[in-house]
Amino acid sequence: MNSGWVVEHPCPQCGAPVQLSEADRVLSCGFCRVRHLLMAPGFFQFCLPPRIPRDDIFFVPYWHVRGMAFTCAGTAVRFRVIDTSRCASDLAFAPPTLGLRPQAMKLRFAASDQKAFFASRRMEARDLLLNADAWQAVDSLSRREHVWLRELIGENCSAIYAPFYYKNKTFYDAVLDRPVHRIPADERADDLKGSRSPGPSITVVPAMCPQCGWDLEGEKESCVFICRNCESAWESVAGSLKAVSFGIAETGESGVLHVPFWRMQARIDGVSLESFADLVRFANLPRAVRPGFEQQRLSFWAPAFKIKPNVFLRLLQQLIVLQPDLAENTRLKNLNLSAANLPKSEAAESIKIALAGLATRKNEFFPLLEGITVNVTDSRLVYLPFSTSGQDLVQSHFGFSMERSAFDFGRKI
Numbered sequence: 001m002n003s004g005w006v007v008e009h010p011c012p013q014c015g016a017p018v019q020l021s022e023a024d025r026v027l028s029c030g031f032c033r034v035r036h037l038l039m040a041p042g043f044f045q046f047c048l049p050p051r052i053p054r055d056d057i058f059f060v061p062y063w064h065v066r067g068m069a070f071t072c073a074g075t076a077v078r079f080r081v082i083d084t085s086r087c088a089s090d091l092a093f094a095p096p097t098l099g100l101r102p103q104a105m106k107l108r109f110a111a112s113d114q115k116a117f118f119a120s121r122r123m124e125a126r127d128l129l130l131n132a133d134a135w136q137a138v139d140s141l142s143r144r145e146h147v148w149l150r151e152l153i154g155e156n157c158s159a160i161y162a163p164f165y166y167k168n169k170t171f172y173d174a175v176l177d178r179p180v181h182r183i184p185a186d187e188r189a190d191d192l193k194g195s196r197s198p199g200p201s202i203t204v205v206p207a208m209c210p211q212c213g214w215d216l217e218g219e220k221e222s223c224v225f226i227c228r229n230c231e232s233a234w235e236s237v238a239g240s241l242k243a244v245s246f247g248i249a250e251t252g253e254s255g256v257l258h259v260p261f262w263r264m265q266a267r268i269d270g271v272s273l274e275s276f277a278d279l280v281r282f283a284n285l286p287r288a289v290r291p292g293f294e295q296q297r298l299s300f301w302a303p304a305f306k307i308k309p310n311v312f313l314r315l316l317q318q319l320i321v322l323q324p325d326l327a328e329n330t331r332l333k334n335l336n337l338s339a340a341n342l343p344k345s346e347a348a349e350s351i352k353i354a355l356a357g358l359a360t361r362k363n364e365f366f367p368l369l370e371g372i373t374v375n376v377t378d379s380r381l382v383y384l385p386f387s388t389s390g391q392d393l394v395q396s397h398f399g400f401s402m403e404r405s406a407f408d409f410g411r412k413i
């Protein structure tokens with residue numbers, strides 16, 4: 001993700017300042033070459049520093065969210081990439097968004113500060129964005145028609161604390177050092193009380209395999225880290241590393257790129273979709289339902305990487321229809337692996353969107369969307385091989401493709 005914000009954090013090994021972006025989960029020190037993983041329970045919290053240090057700073061939380069937004073309305077699934085900030089507090093003086101801030105200011109991870117107060121977050125990011133009013137800014141067409149489902153997928157969500165101070169009945173933005181709100185003479189100002197701490201801070205651990213101690217491999221924004229030594233995969237869950245079940249789809253082709261997807265088993269309440277036969281009927285696929293289809297349990301698939309939302313939606317649908325059932329192994333050693341940067345919790349949220357895209361009778365299915373619940377009972381990271389053909393990456397077994405440019409674009413979401 002490239003939001004323009006730069007985060008600065010000292011290397012835990014040698015203390016050299018390292019610059020990161022907001023979504024980076026790997027801290028790689030250019031000085032001592034040691035790599036660390038950054039973990040937080042839920043989301044990361046940052047502070048914007050005041051332009052001039054003061055002893056009476058009051059930090060107000062904002063949500064900064066960037067990701068893919070999907071809207072099911074009318075008989076269509078619409079999508080776009082969003083990048084938005086919203087005030088997470090209801091303090092009257094605080095501007096509703098972070099607006100344009102000097103990009104020269106460097107963010108730092110939020111931590112307790114005895115010279116500052118932190119206002120509490122009164123609203124969670126998803127609640128703030130996924131309500132009907134806020135969504136109109138995301139999808140302007142939703143002003144005019146009923147929206148059956150709003151979903152954010154693959155979003156990077158961080159809390160950014162912006163500094164303010166109060167002087168002579170006026171609230172000042174301490175980044176710009178400009179007044180933002182004057183209190184009329186006969187009124188009282190908001191009471192600026194908060195906590196000295198913004199809540200749990202980050203955990204920084206060496207990028208080492210918990211099983212064998214070898215270097216873990218991953219890109220800056222990866223959510224799954226690989227150990228090529230003991231051939232294991234790890235993801236950060238609530239501040240610690242947990243093993244990820246994975247498989248490599250076997251291929252006879254050489255020189256391929258292995259691209260990660262989540263394969264999920266799910267219990268879906270509210271619509272009858274258990275077997276492949278159910279899917280053939282649901283999506284009116286041009287196939288005769290054979291007896292075996294009734295027994296074939298349906299797997300749901302989602303890219304484990306960010307990509308242009310139109311391609312993401314197409315891949316969701318293609319893979320469910322294909323139901324890949326390939327021989328797999330777990331030999332990682334010499335493979336060319338593409339990074340996974342979309343966690344399985346996000347993949348789970350894509351199941352409803354996939355169904356919305358596939359449903360033949362959208363006018364009948366969309367009103368059911370809100371009442372449908374999806375419980376993912378099992379998930380596995382499956383690497384599918386792709387070869388390069390001109391501007392495209394082509395899947396070796398099934399021949400479907402994705403544009404290289406859409407894939408590269410996904411790294412910026």
Ligand SMILES: [Zn+2]
Binds near residue numbers: 031034
């Ligand atoms: Zn260092």
Ligand SMILES: [Zn+2]
Binds near residue numbers: 227
């Ligand atoms: Zn290992």
